Amino acid sequence: MPRTIDYGNLMHHAMRGLIRQVLDSVARHGLPGEHHFFITFDTNHAGVALADWLHDRYPGEMTIVLQHWFDNLQVDDDGFAVTLNFGDQPEPMYIPFDAIRTFVDPSVEFGLRFETHEADEDDEEDEDEQPDDDPPPPAGEVVRLDRFRKS
Template sequence: MSRTIDYGNLMHRAMRSLIQNVLTDIQKTGQLPGAHHFFITFDTQHPDVEIADWLSDRYPGEMTIVIQHWFDNLEVTDEGFSITLNFGNAPEPLYIPYDAIKTFVDPSVEFGLRFETQPEDGDDDDGAEAPMDEMVEPEEDAPRKDAEVVSLDKFRK
């Protein structure tokens, strides 16, 4: 039986760790620096997501939250983060595990991560799905444009 390096899962964990590090810095200061703000899309049906029933009814598959001007009670752990956000002047607490995140975008610097899961070709003992990860970073001298997510598969031979 041959053993291989699971680069997909390694990249998956590294990108989730990046999100954790960014949110931990925001938790310490209590605010986002400069023009930074985040759009985070997550799977509302993930078993560990905690949101109000009316939000899961309104967003039965996925939901995008914006962390920008007002947020409260940001607490970051190794598994996910909790935050209180305002929905039509009604503060609602949310808990989002990193595994539920589908996209993380900071449009102020044209940075984005997208997480997609695809079933593995072979059977695994734990039935886990293999991640398909994508990342975008802006070019230094490129003119500013809307954020774009580019597939890493584009560069594979």
């Protein structure tokens, strides 16, 4: 039996499940009302599939917007596929849920941010140095929406 309950990983799993449910609903019924999403993801994460020119333009991180024009949204247990329009050039892509860094719906001021794997590894290295009574840092947190607000 594990020594502790890994609340961080449990929260990550639950939050990614929430994203999966939301995107699955949008794939079936479309975006309701004013809802739209800003999704930032790690373009180098295993399983991410996007055009070479997009990866070259966004070599580490990319933010996509699901709002006015997107097509072929398909959701599976591991991630989602979508076709987006870049300058009248439709480009399909696949994004694993584990690659997502932030998920924001500014229409209702909702946002999630996931820690990067590098931060998780650094935390593991520092675990031995932390006293037992200090709580671990949170695994997920609400994102500040200021950077996504329309001017």
